[in-house]
Amino acid sequence: MKTTTREPRGDALRIERMDIAYGDAEPVVRDVDLRVGSGEIVGVIGESGSGKSSVALASLGLLPDSASILVDRMEVAGQDVTGLDELAWCDLRGRSAGMVFQEPMTALNPCVRVGAQIAEVLRIHGLADAAAARERALELLRLVRMPDPERRLRSYPHQLSGGQRQRVVIAIAMAASPALLVADEATTALDVTVQAQILELLRALRDDTGVGVLFISHDLGVIGQLCDRIAVMYRGRVVETGPAAEVLGAPSHPYTKALLGSIPTRATPARSPLAVIDRAALEEAIA
Ligand SMILES: Nc1ncnc2c1ncn2[C@@H]1O[C@H](COP(=O)(O)OP(=O)(O)OP(=O)(O)O)[C@@H](O)[C@H]1O
Ligand SMILES: [Mg+2]
Structure with a gap:
């Protein structure tokens, strides 16, 4: 299956000296360097308003029009993304980058069965034709360790638990075997046991597919459990970065x-x- 093998594509994400400002206000992100290697899980931690989501959105070309970015260098899956237009970003997100946000219910259409939602994404990005889509959707549900995946294909989102819904969102994010997965507070709304299962899943996906994960959280415990490296943001700047054990240990x-x-x-x-x-x-x- 395509999802489990991938040619190395260089770094999943590379950002050098990024500033982000909204409107005419002072920049809310300044001078940020960030690198997510292939097969690496990098955590960004910092208090509310420190600029974590702004960096995450910028990495996916999803900042609102009011935002402006200044950056020396920015690459996703080894591709220079400075100056991409909206269409090119859509294409890149379809091929190289997936995203998972906090509330899975808002990311899913409540009126469409899980299998059909995954199939739709596969179709939009030209990843599978109608005949192959069901099988591929099933593969993706297996990839995210969904219990009873055949049955879940026919479920509506409200029939799933919060953790299962987040698995569906992750399956969709992984549909194109992306080089980069951006997870912004992806486990924040989940209770602790389910949170631990999703963290385990992210680790397994990294091991299975070599995806690089940018994992954003304000929860140091979660970041400490999951991440290889950590960047600490404070007031829009990365004030400290390094291997997780170093940053947390000293x-x-x-x-x-x-x-x-x-x-x-x-x-x-x-x-x-x-x-x-x-x-x-x-x-x-x-x-
Ligand atoms: N669309 C926007 N328009 C104007 N200002 C914004 C917008 N989005 C974010 N900001 C501002 O940018 C700063 C950084 O916000 P951001 O959401 O990136 O922080 P965060 O670290 O993700 O916070 P949280 O932990 O609360 O999610 C904040 O001061 C916020 O008010
Ligand atoms: Mg945020």
Whole structure:
């Protein structure tokens, strides 16, 4: 099956010195370098508003018209994507890049059976004709370890659990055997057990297909479990990047330290969620 074998295509994603601004406002992303190698899972972590989703959307050519990007270099699956028009981006997303966002229900059409939705995507991108589509859809459901895949082809999204719906979204994202998979808070809405299963699936997909994964989360625990490398964003900049064990084991930036609970603050116990980091103490540490 095509999904399980893939020629190496260089890095899944390569970004050098990217700025993103919305409208006339100050840039919300500045000077960001990011690389996702083939077969690598790279986590981006940072507080709300730090620019994670903006980077994710830019990687897929999905920023709104109001946004402007300045970048020295940007490649997806080894292809230069600076200056691509909308049509070329659509083509690239169909062939080389898949995406998974937080709420699978909004990504799926509630009135169309799962098998037909996958078949539609295969047809739009010319990946399978009508005759082959069912078999290929079934292969994709197997690829994402969907329980009872034959039956699930005939299910409507509301008949699936949240985790199963996210598997369908991932199956669609993997339809073209992409080099890059972008997952933005893909497990945030799931309960902890299901979250762990989806993380396991992403790891398995990486191993099976060599896809490079850009995994965005504000949850350090999740990022720590999954990722080979981590980039920490703070106020639009990547303030720290490196192998996961290094960043988590010996963080160098005060924000990462705060994230890891190693800067004791008034209000926050160790390893507390981002939302309760004591900003005043952090600002003081950075100053
Ligand atoms: N479409 C938009 N128009 C204007 N400003 C935007 C738009 N999208 C995002 N922003 C702003 O850009 C900044 C970065 O937002 P972004 O969504 O990239 O952050 P994030 O790290 O993904 O946050 P979260 O963890 O809440 O998802 C924020 O200040 C946000 O308000
Ligand atoms: Mg976001």
